[in-house]
Amino acid sequence: MARNKYDVDEELDIEFNFDQVRRLLKYIKPYKKRLFLTVIVMLVASFTAFTGPYLIKIALDEAIPKRDLSQLILLTLLYIGTLLINALGLRYRLSSTAEMGQSIIQNLRRDLFTHLQRLPFAFYDSRPHGKILVRVVNYINTLSDLLSNGLINLITDLFTLMIIAFFMLLLDLRLALISLAGLPVLFAALFLLKNIQRRLWQKVSRKQSNMNAYVHESINGMKVTQSFAREKENFATFATINQSYRQAWMKAIISLILVNPIAENLSVLVIAAVYLAGVAWLNQGISVGVLIAFLSYISSFWLPIFNLTNFYNSLINAAAYIERIFETMDEKPSVADAPDAKLMPPIRGQIEFVDVCFAYEEGQEVLHNVSFQVNPGETIALVGPTGAGKTTIVNLISRFYDVTSGKVLIDGIDLREVTLQSLRSQMGVMLQDTFIFSGTIIDNIRYSRLDASDEEVIAAARAVCAHDFIVNMEKGYYTEVNERGSRLSVGERQLISFARALLADPRILILDEATSSIDTETELLVQQGLAKLLVNRTSFIIAHRLSTIKNADRIMYIDDGGIVEAGTHETLMNKKGAYYRLYMSQYQFLRAI
Amino acid sequence: MNPFRWLWTYLRKHRFLLILAFFLVILFTILNLIPPYIAGVIVDRVIIGGEMEFFWRLIIAIVAATMVKSAARFLYRLTFERISQDVVYNVRMNIYQKLQELDFSFFDRTRTGDLMTRMSGDADAVRHFISWVAFSLVENIVIFLLSLAILFAINAQLALALLLWTPLIGFFALRLSVAVKPTFFAIREQLSRLNSVVQENISGNRVVKAFAREEHEITKFYRENDNYKQENLKAVQVWSKYLPLIDTASNGLTVVLLLVGGLMVMQERLTLGELVMFNNYLWTLSNPLRYLGWLINDLQRFVAGATKIINLLTEKPRIKNGENPRQKESLAGKVEFSDVSFTLEGHAILREISFTAHPGQTIALVGPTGAGKSTIVNLICRFYDCTTGEILIDGIPIKELDLAFLRANIAGAMQDIFLFSDTIEGNIAFGVPEASFDEVQQAARIAGAHEFITRMPEGYDTIVGERGVGLSGGQRQRIALARALIKDPAILILDDTTSSVDLETEHAIQKNLRSFYKQKTIFIIAHRISAVRNADLILVLKDGRIIEVGKHEELIAKNGYYSTVFKNQYGDFDAELMKEAK
Known part of the structure; x- marks a missing residue:
């Protein structure tokens, strides 16, 4: 499997494009009314704000020279009125843009997270988890301002710009054309810069992702690092990663802050040209009044342009994150419900493999032409050397992967014809790699059946002999454990996930090295408890300890991607084949050591 | 601040x-x-x-x-x-x-x-x-x-x-x-x-x-x-x-x-x-x-x-070097526990543990889940400090030893295996980044990992996922073991390191360890008798106490916990073999 690691930059499948802008707009769409309203409120507020200076002008020109106190007070009151409208407008704008921006990123994050739930093991196995995490949390957070304030400003600035341009054109065509002539130059400059900026920001996002991956892994692996006293090397590695993030950032930020001086200097040149032309054409079609009015417009003409430039800049910056977010959303789940998938009816427990071939990666077959049939209620043990394909077989029963060729049937139904939810909710799988969620022990066990009562949880815990150690903890079942259960021993974690698998009341139970770290005495007790529970359930057990598997109804010896032999313990012993050798070796080793 | x-x-x-x-x-x-x-x-x-x-x-x-x-x-x-x-x-x-x-x-x-x-x-x-x-x-x-x-x-x-x-x-x-x-x-x-x-x-x-x-x-x-x-x-x-x-x-x-x-x-x-x-x-x-x-x-x-x-x-680590941390040329690997108790959040995990492990000895820890076996090895590495009692390494109280020096001389394959998203070679050489490829291969051979690694299309360059996804439990354990071995430590700790490995491989690993590490102190935690049988000293733990101590034969003779475990695992063999003989 082509795996990514912390110091390898990720490749990008789809570059930011117009289609992604459209998708982004879809997230804004539900709020278009609010957006519209906010823009209206802002226009009203800025209109009243315009009247403010006018009121002051009247006061300065009329009321005060005429010593008319009552008019002055009236004007002041009117002015206070505009301030109040302005304040209300600002208040509305602040809360509505925040509400919008937060809702949009909430939805975006929700969709990304929901999509992640559909992605198969392979997706999670092929990259450091920190690189997935950074997309869901950090990347999306960077968009909040752009999609709320940025957008509103964009609209109002465009409005202002058009209105001012209209008035400028109305006042004097020639001067207006000179003013507008600056824009194509600015656009050309921005466009040229864009390609550089895009590369630079993409690099920043990749370096950020790398850093996140390394930090994530460092924290999770800190115990190993400390026990190998490798702090210095890791510190040096982190310094390199941190440094390359800083460098990438500095380069990108220079390209960003460079835009302002460009726009500013361009604007002053244009304004100077307008001054020169205006003065030269004075009394040649341009009156003093028109020129003064025009000059007052031109400074407000460039303000929205600066704002728009900044918006464009943030968009270019954000594009590096947006493309990553959509890339993940576009990741096709390799195992998914068929369009016409049915619900899996209650499982009886008959399982059939028909000529199953499977390869994790093309050309490297892990299973070839595996066929077998299991009757409802049977207990099947899978034995064989590590890497022979035992885990792969049980993974196919849960449809964690799809077969490359052949088919897997449960009760005669091809797994690809039913929904994953209806299939997996009837299975209890205990994986080799136990995982404990942060929270109470009872919630961890209940994870497999959320509506289970406390009594049922305790019954499951009793069945796997976990009850005793749980009640011995300070708050019993309500003891908080950390993520991955770092407080619990591995054996205890196995017992908890074992209880979790049992509580699901599954029709098919799969135990993949469920008891490898549990002492044999406890295991024996677990088996006795289990024997009662396994009646009428089909179960698969993978284990290396032969005492664990001896009592299975059927033992399959797996090697080199196929079933070498199968049968009960007695038949296989009599056969004197691979299983016999394995079994006898245990005894011999005991002697030999 | x-x-x-x-x-x-x-x-x-x-x-x-x-x-x-x-x-x-x-x-x-x-x-x-x-x-x-x-x-x-x-x-x-x-x-x-x-x-x-x-x-x-x-x-x-x-x-x-x-x-x-x-x-x-x-x-x-x-x-x-x-x-x-x-x-x-x-x-x-x-x-x-x-x-x-x-x-x-x-x-x-x-x-x-x-x-x-x-x-x-x-x-x-x-x-x-x-x-x-x-x-x-x-x-x-x-x-x-x-x-x-x-x-x-x-x-x-x-x-x-x-x-x-x-x-x-x-x-x-x-x-x-x-x-x-x-x-x-x-x-x-x-x-x-x-x-x-x-x-x-x-x-x-x-x-x-x-x-x-x-x-x-x-x-x-x-x-x-x-x-x-x-x-x-x-x-x-x-x-x-x-x-x-x-x-x-x-x-x-x-x-x-x-x-x-x-x-x-x-x-x-x-x-x-x-x-x-x-x-x-x-x-x-x-x-x-x-x-x-x-x-x-x-x-x-x-x-x-x-x-x-x-x-x-400003978070203060509780475990850190003392005033004048001591270092030595090298560590021989003698480990002494005298009356060690360890309490975590009000719960006694270990009570009055005493034993001595000499260089060249293999010490096995057995006992039910949660008995405190892993805690003992965690204390040897000084990941936690014991509550009362004293741990001495080469006669020096562990708290006086330089922490980096101590850990540089101990290597363990811990129960909860964490591999990094790196190549297999990088993972094995984790503790000794300057190790040559030959050394990496040598460690992998001793750990019984070389064979499956070379069978992978990219061999030692195969990138494993974070935590080692994509590898089976047994494969992970062997890579973790190789990672510990390459450090060539004075004290080697194997915490349930071969539980997911098949017996044949486990046997081979045991044989290798014995021949390569004659002078080391080895601690083995295991549930399979086959893994601990030949230890120089077997400590049986239950509820944080040592309940039985001795060699395999002595413990079998005691007819206690150990012998029950032995019978659970091997008792049937004899019956089985009797049948064979007939």
């Missing part, structure tokens, strides 16, 4: 650069006032007055002023960015360093997602403060003072009247500051929680899928995602209350100007021209005040993030 004082420890070394940058900020602020002034002059004197002789000079001045000021702004922004990047770089390094110093008990109680937030979101709040808030603050203060000076020069009385109005703005700003602070802390906290939920979901994706719990996970996530939005909106509520107040109060300066100034003109204590000038300059006084609210927001955001970071950085 005060966040600002803390920040200063990072900024100190840049103080000259900072002064230079602030000087540029002041230059920019002054230059910023020039173009509007010249524009006014052009209108008054050139366009209306027709004085053409100044015109070109004024135009050049306007262009020059803009060019210089934009250059100044570019330079100081660049400088602040550089400084902020340097500070954040160092903050991150310090966090990382701190994480490496903190002990197991810290990681046992801290969520990964929280720590991730310190490194990303919180560090970014610090960056933003330096690269934006700091100079904006100065910019605004300079403008404010400058305009105050100008206004006082025009008319002190009116200027004073305006100044008397500003405490009102200050009052609102203060209220905002107090009210918004807790909301930013809440946002930070909620971001941590959101981060943790997502992080756990990603790490636990296999369990989620195995139980088809996607919906449950989504609900859980929605809750945190929505809370994050709500916490943000709470902050918005606060500032959408105060920012308009501050804004209005700032614009209220105009009201003061109209009323007080107007009356003064009427009473002829001020000329109309002076009042007009006041009005023209008033924005330079009110704008910085209007901006105050935003800056306070950013300031508090910084305080929240910085406080979180400071809390982490």
